Amino acid sequence: MCSLEKRGNIFILTLTGTDEHRLNPTLLNAIRSALRRVRSEASSSSALVTTAHGKFFSNGYDLAWAEAQSFKDRKLLMDSLLRSVVTDLISLPMPTISAVSGHASAAGCILALSHDYVLMRSDRGFLYMSELDIKLVLPPWFMAILKAKIGSPAARRELIMKAAKVTAKRAVEIGIIDSAHDNAEETLKAAIELGEGLVKRGWEGxxxxxxxxxxxxxxxxxxxDTRAGSRL
Structure with missing residues (x-):
């Protein structure tokens, strides 16, 4: 489901395999476990890079799993676990960088944006808040992240209210991500280099x-706010 590698002071968390990296309890708990390990093994100055194998960074919640039984309860469970992952990222004692290696949709887009820096490949993939297209209401905490991470109201409108599939080039233009790179390998390389530069600052985690x-x-x-989950 995911792997964790340490290169010097850089941790690389990779969503493994070639599937859509749907955020079901199994994957979300694996990410939480990896983040606990990062926290326990971190030196005084470290950085985290999160990336993924295959065509997708993450295609969002595993709605097929949720629909198999008690849809609302299962969707609330996924939401609760993703909130825990994002809280872990926000409290992690180091800079965090997402190297978006493919499509990042809905909750997968939220996961990417929950990092301090977002780098993205330009030859494949897009950011896509699909909720309008699939007839779902955004949880309030999703909106809180989108407001905090995307400063331009016009950019938020494009991503959220037009359900646009935003390419890396466009995402740089409207200020959603930090940089775009030729392919997945170059994106990961740039993310690691950014992390190494931040580590050299020697900040207290x-x-x-x-x-x-x-x-x-x-x-x-x-x-x-527990009411955020009740509105799914």
Whole structure:
């Protein structure tokens, strides 16, 4: 489901395999386990890069799994687990970078944007908030992340209210991501280089995490609001 590699002070969390990396409880719990390991093994100055194998970074929640039995309960479970993953990322004592290696849709897009920096391949893949197209209402905590991470109202409108499939080039133009790269390998390479540059700053991890938690205090408040899940 996922693997964790350490190169010096850089942790590389990879969603493995060639499927859509749908965010079901099995994958979400595996990510949480990897993040716990990152936290326990981190040195005073580290960085995390998250990427994926195959055509997809993540195609969002595993709706087929949810529809198999008690759809609302299963979707609430996935939402609760993703909130935990995002909380773990926000409180992680190091810079975090997503190397988006393919399509990142709905909850998969939220996972990518929950990192401090977002890099993306330009030869394949897009960011896509599909909720309008699949007739689902965005959870309030999704919106809190989108507002915190995308400064331009016009860019938010394009992604959310037009359900546009935003390419890497377009995402750079409208300020959703930090940079675009030729292919998956170059994207991961750039993410690792960015992480290495940040590690060289020698920041105290706990200070970095506390400052990030202050910056994203509204996001954390929304994640903690149990009513956010009840509106799915």
């Amino acid at each position: 706990h200070v970095y995490a506390q400052n990030r938690m202050q910056v994203l205090a509204d996001v954390l408040d929304s994640i903690r």
